[in-house]
Amino acid sequence: MSRRQFANLSIAQLEKLFDEKRDKPEALKSILAELGHRTVPRAHDLKRRVTQALSVGKYDSSTTRILKPLTPEDCRFAAEYFLKGQEDWTLAERAKGATLARHLVGLASLMEKRLSRSEG
Numbered sequence: 871m872s873r874r875q876f877a878n879l880s881i882a883q884l885e886k887l888f889d890e891k892r893d894k895p896e897a898l899k900s901i902l903a904e905l906g907h908r909t910v911p912r913a914h915d916l917k918r919r920v921t922q923a924l925s926v927g928k929y930d931s932s933t934t935r936i937l938k939p940l941t942p943e944d945c946r947f948a949a950e951y952f953l954k955g956q957e958d959w960t961l962a963e964r965a966k967g968a969t970l971a972r973h974l975v976g977l978a979s980l981m982e983k984r985l986s987r988s989e990g
Contacts, residue, residue: 876904881912888916892923899924899947906954914958921951942978942985949974 876884884901891897898920905917925948953971955964 874904874907875900877907879904881908881910881916885912885916888920888923895924895944902951909957914956917956921948924948940977940981942981945974945978945981949978 876887879887884904888898888901891901902917902920902924905913905920924944949971952967952974955967959967
């Protein structure tokens with residue numbers, strides 16, 4: 871069982887941490903993991919913001935590439951989030967989340983196959 875790194879932080883503190891670390895994917899994933907244990911409306915809003923920040927990536931003005939390429943691990947992490955769903959999601963939203971999760975797992979598998987072929 872993994873330790874809850876931010877269990878002792880309030881939602882306000884998590885929001886501040888998000889604002890400070892919004893360009894650090896590993897920090898955002900840790901915040902998102904903690905928010906999975908929270909049920910208050912502000913936590914749901916922050917989950918949405920963290921998920922959006924993870925999906926967008928960071929703009930790097932030194933290059934024309936805006937989004938960082940997804941890794942198989944990123945796809946599986948996102949799939950787990952969408953498969954789990956959220957308490958306030960409707961049945962239709964849960965169904966869409968499950969469908970998206972299946973596509974993300976398939977994409978991760980395809981990426982892993984292609985990576986193993988290019989390495990071997």
